[in-house]
Amino acid sequence: MNNNNIQEILLREHNRDKKLTYYAFALYAVIGVIVIMFLSRILLSRFTGNESTSTPIYYKLIIPVILIGFGFTILKKIKALNNRHLLIEKLFDDLNAGKKASSITQFVDYKITLPLGKIRVRLYPVNFLCFSIQNEVYNLPVPLGIEPDFKVLLSGVNIDHVNNLKENLNSDKVIETIESVPLKTIPEFKEYADTELAPVLKNLEKSRKKGLSFLIIGIVFSVLVVGGFMFFNYTKAADLASNPENASSYASSIFIVFGILCVIIYLVYIPIMKKRYKQIGDSGENYTSFKEQIFKKMIAFINPAFQYVEHGYIGARELRELDIFRDKNYDVTGNDQILGSYNGVPFQYCDLYMSHTPTFRLQNESPEEVFSGQFFMAKFNKTFSTQIVISPKAGISEYIIGNSFSSNIVKPSGKIMLEDPEFTKMFDVYANDQVEARYILTPATMQNIKDIAHKAKGNLFFFFINNKIIAANNNRINKFETGVTTKLNPELLVSFYEDLYKQFSIIDDLKLNINIWKQQAN
Template sequence: MTRQEVKQVILHQCAREKRIVLRNIILVAILATIVLALLWIYALPNLILYNQQAIAGVASSDFGVYYKWAIPVGLLLSLIYPAKKLFDVFQREKNTHKVFDMLQQNTACTIVSENKAYLTTIPLHWIKIRLNPVHYLHISLNDRGYELPVVEELAPEIKRVLSQADLGHYESIMDQLYGDAAPAETEDAPVKKQPPAQPLPSLTDFHRYAEAEFSGQLKDMEQGRGSVQNIFVVQVFIALAFVGTMVWFFVSGGSAMTDPADIFKLMMTFVGFSSVVGVGYYFFYKRKISNGNTNFTAFKKSVFSRLVHYINPGFEYIEKAHIGLREWLHAGLFTEENYSITGGDQIIGMHNGVPFQSCNLTVTYRPNFTSERDPDDCVFSGNYFVARFHKTFPTPIYIHPRKGVFGAINDSTTTSYLNTEGNKILLEDPDFQEQFNVYCDDQVVARYVLTPVMMERLKAINKRNKGKLYMAINQNNIVMATNSENATEVGNAAYGMMFTKIDLALLDRIYQELTEQLAMIDTLKLNQALWKK
């Protein structure tokens, strides 16, 4: 998609959102008018009497003087949030034009987060029917946040455009990964010029490079992170202290504080004090991250991308990009459903002549007739690596890790969505059989691919990934999906980064993970025609 196409998609979603909101306002107004009319006709005298009694009761109570102010203020405050949300909806189109004007001037765009909201909720006793979903991207330009409605299926492409990634390079790599032509037949495609093939730098070499390149910046980031974390801990301590104090007052039977007015004053004092502390924390936080060297929340942007380019200058790192539903289903590892996919940390390029992509994914699915209190099923959460074979296989091969009792419980949701089509293949290697289940419709093809040498390589990879390696060989692609947390996810959210120590050891872990993925290409010799008979 081009930038102009993305703009048109967002503007169309802005218009849709506005139509739905206006329709809902009209419907609520009609229902409210009907209810008020019925109350006016059938219950007006009772309402007047009840209101008079309530006012008299409040005025005569110990809290009467406070209720006169607290109730109106509370009502006004309760209207602020919906009024702001309504204002934002009607400003959405204007803000979209502003965002793309800034992008046209090459203003850096940071994608903060994304979420789905339902504009219409119909309560029916113990269930709620949620309609009109809208997928939002939360972005930041020039330190100001914007909320853009997008089409969920197009979110990965839109995020790449907003991130100002090299779309020509990306599409070329994806064409080689998922297209019909073999990689050798696309050598003249407009991809970035790749340096000559070379072995991956060793961890020792990287450590020397990181000490010279990053040590000072990492130290500054760690100091900034520690300061912000300390203030956060102080805030939590104050909140817990207040809750504990209030619990003690009430558990003590009122002996410590018998006057309700004193309790009310205490609560108002705490609210005021907390507000002052919160505002102070906000400005302290902004000051601490205003400098690029101390902004620990910019770890991915300022450090991670340079780490990737150290491995190979021809690789491209797109912080908030990832594959979409079409590519996810292409592997055939999981059953075909309308999954929701989020993710980031996408790296694309050519390693020793083999096109690849790597990204972190979180894949969820919401079954029909699910209670609103139940979360979506988390189908997969981890790293998803795809590389190209130099051969087309007539039938897919699916390789799933075998689980013990506790492993099966932990991965029960993932297991329920796995594709187990094909016959279960029994191989001669007992250790391999203990680690994996293999499914394929053609035993000859399965044994042709899973040679003793390849099985040894896969066993080693699976052990390094703690038995959570899922694998598919589908047409021209080999897919390796590790369903576990990984170091490259560090820094995806400011809150998580606040509790992550920023040092050279962290960079070492990230580097080892990235190079281990790329080493799979060399380990499995994907750049060689070893599959020819």
């Protein structure tokens, strides 16, 4: 799939969403007319009869104001829908020019929601991605099937190159034994960080502190507004208790004060904050660009040939092709994808999040979290036909609350007892072919897996399938993330590099760069 394919699919999804939106508007318009007719009968006598003189003027304006606001919102939405195809064309012009997106969020918009008591019937879901490119905000419908590829484009990465790296991992080509090049050590990275990354990191930290000060100002402002409103309400309530005849003036005061606060927030506070954030972004020292300005260089320090995709991850289609999960409609997202070949071994890595939403669920029931952690996949140095699943022993807490990831894995029917007592205490091993499983899980391989598990924190699962090895660490941690409250200092960089070092050490620890069959033949 290339840029043109993705653009065509987005335009088709745009037209689909546009049609569904118009259908929803028509339905809500009919419902709105019925509601207005019903309310008009109730309120007509109060607004036009003898009681109208005692009804405050702002009460009479409520319905017209609501109707005008609703109509304005609908017209604005229709205009945006009619012009969205131009926005998509502009987006791909920007992407082809080398620009990249930031602050990507995802949500599902149900075009029609029908409340039926405690049950809500939600119809016609459309998946949306919201992101920004140089202060231009995009809110586009994106089919789930192309979302991983689209996020590669949004990361400013050549999608053809990424696809070639994935083909190397999935090909049947046998790994050739090459001379191993060791990972650069922690002291070597510290020296590199002090000379190359420290100046940039210092500027990003200044930006972070500015962002934190804006956040604090916003919190203080909100507290003052809410506190002031509550104080005003309390004093007026006390006055009302002693002077009930002032009820009308009290309601008017509340209405006026609330309106003034809304005007101040909309016309003064929000524009000031937007301007300050834009100044930070235009300065080139935005702390949110940490991954582009720092983390990307850390990956290149390990190996310049590695491809880093900030918003990339292993998509649902790729996971289904692995045949390690039960057949469900999983929601999959992630970030920090790294692809390439290390010491001749093709691999890919990412932070991954998987969840599952049952078809029928309670209104407030959240999706079931299936996996949250690091997903590492590399080509194995032996050809095999059996599937092997190595699952960590369940702890007491997992017996009580369950392990959603383990319960969603497709495990072979045969459980194998191996000769390594320590390994058996740490893991359960499942495979259909015991002979081939023992051939793959040699004493040296089991020792290496134990060493890797001791280094990792979390629940580390191993899979041997389709001539690949997968290490999935369900530790519920999204690594390499920074925010306005995260101090950007050299210690943070060292911590990140140590995590990367442990991840790529899997290839060295399991000696995946050595063609064992060829060595045995010699």
